[in-house]
Amino acid sequence: DADVTQTPRNRITKTGKRIMLECSQTKGHDRMYWYRQDPGLGLRLIYYSFDVKDINKGEISDGYSVSRQAQAKFSLSLESAIPNQTALYFCATSDLGVAGERETQYFGPGTRLLVL
Amino acid sequence: ILNVEQSPQSLHVQEGDSTNFTCSFPSSNFYALHWYRWETAKSPEALFVMTLNGDEKKKGRISATLNTKEGYSYLYIKGSQPEDSATYLCAFKTMANSGNTPLVFGKGTRLSVIA
Numbered sequence: 001d002a003d004v005t006q007t008p009r010n011r012i013t014k015t016g017k018r019i020m021l022e023c024s025q026t027k028g029h030d031r032m033y034w035y036r037q038d039p040g041l042g043l044r045l046i047y048y049s050f051d052v053k054d055i056n057k058g059e060i061s062d063g064y065s066v067s068r069q070a071q072a073k074f075s076l077s078l079e080s081a082i083p084n085q086t087a088l089y090f091c092a093t094s095d096l097g098v099a100g101e102r103e104t105q106y107f108g109p110g111t112r113l114l115v116l
Numbered sequence: 117i118l119n120v121e122q123s124p125q126s127l128h129v130q131e132g133d134s135t136n137f138t139c140s141f142p143s144s145n146f147y148a149l150h151w152y153r154w155e156t157a158k159s160p161e162a163l164f165v166m167t168l169n170g171d172e173k174k175k176g177r178i179s180a181t182l183n184t185k186e187g188y189s190y191l192y193i194k195g196s197q198p199e200d201s202a203t204y205l206c207a208f209k210t211m212a213n214s215g216n217t218p219l220v221f222g223k224g225t226r227l228s229v230i231a
Binding site: 048102104110 | 147148150152158159160161162165167205207209215216218219221222223224
């Protein structure tokens, strides 16, 4: 089984709809992240959480919100989806405490979102 | 805002050629420099983490070097093969805020190896 899972893997929605992307991990990591990938722009950080009680905005948080329901779960919501939120979304985890890894990030398989 | 630059943005090489690309990052408050390999339709996967000036890491035909004083890292691929085709991402972590900052990713170098 994959260590970092994302659901759904693909989603088509309409402008104005609220949608939630979910991420679960079995790695036992405290730190979790949401990124979006657009062609030519690499990975851009949306939100991150260093533990269950910690939520931080990333580079492009406008239009998004997150919830860290447990150490293993980190959800990303689009409150009112718009077409320019069409992108590939990745969840990732890391663990500062693992010696030598220095926060290597482990990525989920991605969620492809299309907003019409 | 920390800036991590990668060059070139993309390159095409012939099978068997060796190649290299660059990651530039801030030279102050250095904590770690990561390299990731990202194949099309897959997720990024970690290649190397480097933490000390002068570090060299090697995995098969791929190696990386680190210069923290001048703020750059090179990734080398010897004898490129079609399966090396991917986007190579570097990511920088600063010691600012006692290390409680996320990785900052570059935009990547997209490598295509032509058989």
